[in-house]
Structures are given as C-alpha cells and as structure tokens.
Amino acid sequence: MKNAGIFHPDFINEPYWWRAFRPGAVAGDDPPASCDVAIVGGGYTGLAMALELRRQGRTVAVLEAGELGQGASTRNGGGVSGGVNVGKSLSGRKIHYEPEMQRAILGDAAQAYSYIERFIAEEGIDCHWKRTGRFIGAWTPAHYEAQARTVEALNSGAASGSYMVPRERLREEIANDLYYGGQVVERSAFLHPALLYQGVLRACLREGATVCAQAAVRQMRRDGQGWVVDTAKGPVRAKQVAIATNGYTGDLTPQFKRRVIPIASHIIVTEPLPSGLAERILPTNRMINDTLRIRSYYRLTPDGTRVLFGGRGKFGQADVRGNSEVLYRAMLQRLPDLAGIRIEHAWSGNVAFTFDGIAHMGERDGLYYAMGCNGSGVALLSYLGYQTARKMVQADGYACAFDRAMPGNPLYRGNPWFLSSIGPWFRLRDRIDRALARD
Numbered sequence: 001m002k003n004a005g006i007f008h009p010d011f012i013n014e015p016y017w018w019r020a021f022r023p024g025a026v027a028g029d030d031p032p033a034s035c036d037v038a039i040v041g042g043g044y045t046g047l048a049m050a051l052e053l054r055r056q057g058r059t060v061a062v063l064e065a066g067e068l069g070q071g072a073s074t075r076n077g078g079g080v081s082g083g084v085n086v087g088k089s090l091s092g093r094k095i096h097y098e099p100e101m102q103r104a105i106l107g108d109a110a111q112a113y114s115y116i117e118r119f120i121a122e123e124g125i126d127c128h129w130k131r132t133g134r135f136i137g138a139w140t141p142a143h144y145e146a147q148a149r150t151v152e153a154l155n156s157g158a159a160s161g162s163y164m165v166p167r168e169r170l171r172e173e174i175a176n177d178l179y180y181g182g183q184v185v186e187r188s189a190f191l192h193p194a195l196l197y198q199g200v201l202r203a204c205l206r207e208g209a210t211v212c213a214q215a216a217v218r219q220m221r222r223d224g225q226g227w228v229v230d231t232a233k234g235p236v237r238a239k240q241v242a243i244a245t246n247g248y249t250g251d252l253t254p255q256f257k258r259r260v261i262p263i264a265s266h267i268i269v270t271e272p273l274p275s276g277l278a279e280r281i282l283p284t285n286r287m288i289n290d291t292l293r294i295r296s297y298y299r300l301t302p303d304g305t306r307v308l309f310g311g312r313g314k315f316g317q318a319d320v321r322g323n324s325e326v327l328y329r330a331m332l333q334r335l336p337d338l339a340g341i342r343i344e345h346a347w348s349g350n351v352a353f354t355f356d357g358i359a360h361m362g363e364r365d366g367l368y369y370a371m372g373c374n375g376s377g378v379a380l381l382s383y384l385g386y387q388t389a390r391k392m393v394q395a396d397g398y399a400c401a402f403d404r405a406m407p408g409n410p411l412y413r414g415n416p417w418f419l420s421s422i423g424p425w426f427r428l429r430d431r432i433d434r435a436l437a438r439d
Contacts, residue, residue, distance in 0.1 A: 005342070006324075006325065006328050006342055006343055007321070007324070007342060007343050008271045008342040008343060008344040010344060011342075011343060011344055011345070011346070012344070012345055013320045013346055013347060014345065014347055015074060015075050015194070015267070015345065015347045015349075016269040016301065016306075016308070016344075016345040017074050017075075017078075017192060017193055017194035017195075018074065018194060020192060020194055020195055020198075021069065021074065021194040021195055021197065021198040022069075023066070023067035023068060023069040023070040023074065024067035024068070024069075024070075024213070025068075025069075025198075026068050026069075026198075026201060026205075026211075026213075027213065028064070028068050028211050028212050028213035028214075028215075029210045029211055029212050030212065030233060031061055031063065031210070031212045031215055031231055031233050031234055031236045032059070032061055032210055032236060033235075033236070033237065034236065034237040034238070035059040035060060035061045035210065035236065035237075035238050035239075036053070036058040036059045036060065036238065036239050036240065037049075037050075037053050037058055037059070037060050037061070037238060037239065037240045037241070037242060037392065038060075038061050038063060038227065038229045038236050038238035038240075038241050038242075039060060039061070039062045039063065039241075039242045039244055040063050040217050040229075040241065040242070040243050040244060040245060040252070040253075041062075041063075041064065041071075041243065041244035041245040041246070041248070042062045042063070042064030042068055042069075042071075042211060042212075042213075042244075043071050043072060043073035043197075043244065043246065043381075044073045044196075044197065044200065044377065044378065044381055044382045044385065045244035045246060045370050045371070045377075045381040045382065045384065045385040045388075046062050046064070046242070046244035046385065047062065047197075047200045047201060047204050047209075047211070047385070048200065048381075048382045048383070048384075048385030048386045048389070049242055049244060049370070049385040049386070049388055049389045050062050050204050050209040050211070050389075051200070051203055051204050051207055051209065051386075051389075052385070052386045052389035052390060053209075053389045053392065053393070054204070054207040054208055054209050055207060056389065056390075056393045056395070058392075058393065059210075060209045060210060061209075061210045061211075061212060061236055061238070062204070062209060062210065062211040062212060063212050063215045063216075063217050063229065063231055063236070064211070064212060064213050064214075064215060065214075065215070065216035065217070065232075065248075066213065066214065066216075067213050067214070068201060068211060068213045069194065069197050069198070069201070071248060071349065071350075072246065072247055072248075072349040072350055072351065072377070073193060073194075073196075073197045074193055074194040074197050075193075075267070075347060075348070075349030076193050076265070076349060076351075076377070076378060077190075077193075077265075077267060077287075077297050077299065077308060077310045078190045078191050078192060078193045078299070078308075078378070079134070079188070079189075079190050079287045079289075079297060079299070079376070079378065080113065080116060080117075080188060080189040080190060080191060080378050080379050081109070081113070081134070081185075081188055081376040081378075081379065081380070082109065082110055082112075082113035082158055082159075082160055082185065082187035082188055082379075101401070102153065102157065103157050104401035105358055105401045105402065106153065106154070106157030106158040107157060107158070107401065108383075108400055108401040108402055109158055109380060110157070110158040110159055110160075110187075111383065112379040112380045112382070112383035112384075113158075113187060113188075113189075113379050115379065115382065115383045115386060116378065116379040116382050116383065117129070117131075117189070119382070120191075120196070120199070123199055123200075123203055125195065125196060125198075125199030125200075126195065126199075127191045127192045127193075127195035127196040127199060128191055128192040128195065128302035129189060129191045130189055130190055130191070130285070130302070131187075131188075131189040132189070132190070132284065132285045132286050132287075133161070133184055133185060133186040133187070133188050133189075133284070133286045133287075134184070134185045134188035134286055134287045134288070134289060135165070135173045135174065135182055135183070135184050135185075135284070135286045135287075135288050135289070136182050136183045136184075136185070136288075136289045136290060136291060137170075137173075137174070137178065137179030137181075137182040137288065137289070137290040137291065137334075138179050138180045138181050138182045138183070138290075138291055139179065139180070139290055139291045139292045139430065139433060139434060139437075140180060140291075140433050140434060140436075140437040141180050141437055141438065142433075142437070143180070143291040143433075144164070144167075144180045144181050144182070146291075147164065147182065147183040147291070148164050148183075150162070150183075151163065151164065151183070154185065158187070159187060160185045160186070160187045160188075161184075161185065161186030161187045162183060162184065162185050162186070163183070163184050163186075164181065164182075164183055164184075165181050165182050165183070165184055166181045167179070167180050167181040168181075169181070170182070172283065172284070173283070173284055173286065173288075174281065174282060174283075174288060174334070174335075175280055175281040175282070175283075175335065175337055176334055176335065176336065178333065178334055179290065180437070182290075182291075184286075188286075188287060189287075190287045190299055190302075191302075191378070192302050193378065196378070200382075212231070212233065214232060214233065215231040215232055215233045216231065216232045217229055217230065217231050217252055218230045218231065218232065218252075219252075220241060220252065220367075222366070223237065225239070226238055226239045226240075227239075227240075227241045227366075229241060240368065240392055241366075241367050241368070242367070242368040242369065242370075242388060242389075242392065243256060243367055243368070243369040243370075243371070244369070244370055244371065244381075244385060245371065246260070246350070246351075246352045246371045246372070246373055246377065246381065247260070247262045247263070247349070247350030247351050247352040247373070248262070248350055249262070249352065249371060253367065253369075254414065255364055255365055255367075256364075256369060256371065256406075257414035258408050258409075258412055258413050258414040259354065259355070259360075259372075259406045259407065259408045260352040260353065260354060260371055260372055260406075261352065261353040261354075261355075261412070261416050261419075262350045262351070262352055262416060263312070263350065263351055263352075263353060263416070263419065264312075264348045264349070264350055265310055265311070265312065265348065265349055265350070265351050265375070266310065266311060266312065266320075266323040266324070266326075266327055266346070266347070266348045267308060267309070267310040267327075267345075267346065267347055267348070267349075268308070268309050268310075268324050268327045268328065268331070268343045268345065268346045269301065269306050269307070269308050269309075269343070269344060269345040269346075270306045270307045270308075270309075270338065270341045270342065270343060270344060271306065271341060271342050271343075271344045272305045272306055273305060273306060273307070273338075273341060277337060277338075278300050278304050278305065278306075278307070279304075280337065281307075281335050281337050281338070282299075282300055282307075282335075285299075285300055285304070286299070287299045288334075290334075292430045293426035293427075293429055293430050294311065294312055294423070294426050294427050294430055295311060295312070295375075296309065296310065296311040296327075296330055296331075296334065297309075297310045297311065298310065298331065298334065298335070306344075307331070307335065307338060307341075309327055309328075309330070309331040310327070311326075311327055311330055312423065320346050320347070320348070321346075323346070323348070324343055324346040327346075328343060351373055351374070351375045351377065352371055352372050352373055352374070353372070353374050353375070354372035354374060354406060354407070355407045355408065355409055355412075356406075356407050357374060358372070358374065358402065359371070359372040359373055359374060359377075359380050359381065359384055359402050360372045360402055360403075360404060360405075360406035361384045361387060361388045361391070361400065361402050361403050362391075362403050362404065362405065362406070363391075364405075364406075368388050368391065368392055369388070369406075370384035370385055370387075370388045371406075372406065380402075384400070384402055387400040387402070387403070391403065
C-alpha cells in the first residue's frame, strides 16, 4: 500500500483519548416514563443543559443515540478557544458583523471560556487543562496583515491577550519557516476531551439527571402542552424538548438539519517521539492553527510525548488510511522534523458549520436548541447548553448574544453534496495565494 510505512504496527482506528475513557464505560439509565425536559443528544451540549436544569429543579432525560461519549465530545482535538474563531466561515475567512453584534458575540465567547475554565476547577475535573495559548500561523503576508487588524477587537471584546509574532521570530513558536509570522492568543487552552466528558457526565449523574445510552429518538410529536418522544427504549413524555445534536443533526429535526453543514474533521496521533524532539518542534507547547482555507490544528498530547494533528482530510468519502495519508503530508509540511515518525491512532468526528459563521441557540417550532460549533465547540457549546437551560426556565438576568435565529440557505436542504468539490477548490486557492505571496 502506498505510504504503508507511515502506520505503526499497532495502528488503530479510534481516538487516542479513549485510552483514558471509553464510550460505554458508563452504561447509562433507562428512559423515564415522563420528565420535565427531554434532551436529544448526550454530548457536552446536552449534558451542560441537563446539569443546569437539574440545578434549577427540573427532571431531565438525556437521550443519546449511541454509547455515552461516542460522538464528537470525545473525538475533538481538545482545543479551547476564547473567541478567536468566532465568525469563521467554512472557507476559513472571517465574516464581518455590525460593530454592536461583534462586541456582543465576542463578549459571550469570552464568557464561554470563563465558564468552562471555572466549571473544570469547581468540579475538580482532572482533564489536563493547560492554558498555554494558541498560535495561528499566517499562510501569506496578506493573512498576517488581516490578523493584525483583529488584535484590538479580540483584546477589547474578548480579553484575548492577542499579539503578533513577525516572521523573523517564528521559530520561537514552531520549528519551521513555513508561515509569514502569525498571531498569539494567550487566552486559549487545551485539555483531554474524553476526561472532560467523563467529568461532566459524573456531575450530571450526581445531580440526579437521567442519562440514557442507545436511546435513539425515532419520532417526536406534540401531546397537549407537551411532547411524546419515541425512543429505541420506549416513549418519554416531556413538557419541553431540547435538541443538542450539532454535527449529527438528522432527519428527526429537518428544520435544523438544513441550517447546519456537517463536516468530518480527521485527526491523527503519532507514536511516542524521541527524547527532546517535542520541545524542539513546539517549544511553547501551544495549540497551533493556521489561516489556510484547508485549515489544520495541531498540538502535543497532554503528556508531551506525541503530536496530534487534525484537519479536513479528503472532504469527500475516504477510508481512514486515505485521510491519514493526507494529514500526514500536511503534518510534515508544518513539522518536517517528524519525518519517519509513524501514526498510531486515527479517527474522525463531525463538526457543524452555520451559514453566518457563529453558533446558535434559541427556540424554533417549540423546540429549544443549541448547535453550530463551527469547529470550536468545547467551551462554546458547553456554555450554550448552560444558557439554553437558563432560557428554558426563564432564569433571572438571562441574556446571551448567541440567542438569535439560525439562518438557512434556500439551495441547501441538509445534504452537503458539494463538499467533495469544495475541498479541491479550497486547496487550489491556497496554492494560488501562496504562489502570489511575496517575501
């Protein structure tokens, strides 16, 4: 097989994170006959909703289609953004909003970061939280200039601790000469996503939430002032229903399916690195992103012994090894000192993009919802789960800038057939941008 040598003999197609917490480790509960709120989706968003609803005195049933922790909450790269990614379109370009809206969404994105940081500390969750910041490499000089124009807004609106690193100082951040400098965002962190999930799940169960595995929702229908939710384990009567399915939103809720674009994000993790290599290639131990349309993100694993590298792979249908080969080439372009290091883990998980580049929460057709992570859901969707719960109980002082109608597109009905064409086009545009760049 082409590039077969890049795969370790112990290569496995599953998340590296599952070494610490594996889906199904907690069996879950049977659905109740009735409850105040039924939540469809048992990831970070749904669990955050459930936890706050229980603390507000509501009975809750979380209905997860698979095993607990099977979805994107244990499959992501573990990066935690404090607002820098808000407003990124599918192409990676920033969407510009009216100044008042921009201030509001940046402010709430900053609150999302504070929420997850505080929650982890208060709950005592050992998920390897590291606030070492993020570096975003500039693919072209024009990208560097565009980044520089965002520094003031990020610092004033989201307290990001952002500053620019010119190209001549690039090696202070990463061992390559690929980028034209870049942007540091100090108010950014990374963690172990599966251990965070385990901690949130434990908190929900401790507070008395009913969390159900293998309880796929087949149908929902109105019943007087409430709902009947038909699951694979029987019906549940609920006064309110919330949808927390993000990149796995399907035909159950077509009104949301046609407003989010699910995209598979692929990740590889290397075998353990030789002594001293990790410190040499990533001396600041930051999460790294870049400004290409085909974006990548990479970091050291929490123990500092491996590199995790994620991105879009082939966009269309491809087997795990095919996607891994694409990511491996991209990894070596950015970290050439990893030549000869093999891949030990590879997997995928869905993110959900929106047409206006921001996450959304609110109520539509009698259903509450929070979704649309745009690739930055660890803090933001946890926070929007919490805020959705507060909206549902009409909590005093409730307000959230992401509580706004989620736009659709008349040409999109929920089938992202165009992704297989967009990928090659974006890659071509990235190559053209680079070819036109001038040192």
